[in-house]
Amino acid sequence: MEINWTMLSYVVIAIFAIVGFYRGWWREAIIFVFLAVLIFLLLNPTIAQWIIEQVNAVIVFIWDLIPGAIKTTLGAWLDAAFAVNTGGGPPQINPTDGATWIIILTVFMVMAILIGRGFLGANLAQTGVRYAPTCLGSVFGGLLGALNGLIILNLIREYLDGRNLPGGALPTDISQASGNIGVSASSFALRISDIPQFTILDSFIPWIFVGTGALLIIILLRNRVRFVKSSQGFRRIDRLKPYGYKEIDVKVKG
Numbered sequence: 001m002e003i004n005w006t007m008l009s010y011v012v013i014a015i016f017a018i019v020g021f022y023r024g025w026w027r028e029a030i031i032f033v034f035l036a037v038l039i040f041l042l043l044n045p046t047i048a049q050w051i052i053e054q055v056n057a058v059i060v061f062i063w064d065l066i067p068g069a070i071k072t073t074l075g076a077w078l079d080a081a082f083a084v085n086t087g088g089g090p091p092q093i094n095p096t097d098g099a100t101w102i103i104i105l106t107v108f109m110v111m112a113i114l115i116g117r118g119f120l121g122a123n124l125a126q127t128g129v130r131y132a133p134t135c136l137g138s139v140f141g142g143l144l145g146a147l148n149g150l151i152i153l154n155l156i157r158e159y160l161d162g163r164n165l166p167g168g169a170l171p172t173d174i175s176q177a178s179g180n181i182g183v184s185a186s187s188f189a190l191r192i193s194d195i196p197q198f199t200i201l202d203s204f205i206p207w208i209f210v211g212t213g214a215l216l217i218i219i220l221l222r223n224r225v226r227f228v229k230s231s232q233g234f235r236r237i238d239r240l241k242p243y244g245y246k247e248i249d250v251k252v253k254g
Contacts, residue, residue: 032151
């Protein structure tokens with residue numbers, strides 16, 4: 001199976017732009033912040049490796065607390081689910097493997113989506129107030145969504161290449177030559193053609209993304225929460241309506 005990278009890029013960016021248009025800028029900004037963290041780790045492989053080592057140490061600590069019978073069952077499930085061989089020991093994250101970072105990217109995306117839904121959604125009873133983007137909020141959301149799609153494509157391109165990962169080694173099942181990337185397995189063969197020899201991460205642009213992500217954290221918080229002092233002198237957190245959103249009342253059906 002062969003996929004053209006240029007056509008894939010147009011499709012992915014268009015999908016993210018449409019989704020961002022309907023979600024609004026605030027939710028897309030959360031995704032951008034998570035992507036900025038991944039860019040920072042890609043620019044600093046030593047820090048990325050140190051973080052993974054700390055996570056592995058926590059996994060080992062938790063693994064030692066699990067009873068032996070459960071370890072056997074859990075180890076067999078992990079081997080089957082993720083096609084790895086734990087050897088009966090604690091599972092460890094490999095920071096030099098691009099597939100590891102693609103999984104981390106997926107987890108980050110899920111976390112960002114859940115945070116966005118949690119902060120702008122109604123309560124568990126589906127009552128209260130929800131927020132929908134205004135026209136301006138949708139436009140900014142579409143632009144930010146398209147940028148997120150572009151960043152994700154470039155991150156995946158870097159993960160497949162492996163040059164900026166800790167260790168700088170290419171994964172054994174991924175090969176690159178003459179602008180093509182091929183991924184082979186026992187059940188399928190995938191070839192991506194017209195891969196660019198450079199990405200947006202090959203310039204000063206990624207540091208702009210990292211700085212913008214740090215700035216967006218402040219903007220996100222200032223647009224959603226505010227500390228106020230009550231008449232008794234206590235401080236409480238008030239939720240604000242983010243700029244570019246409008247309130248929608250949600251009532252229980254029935």
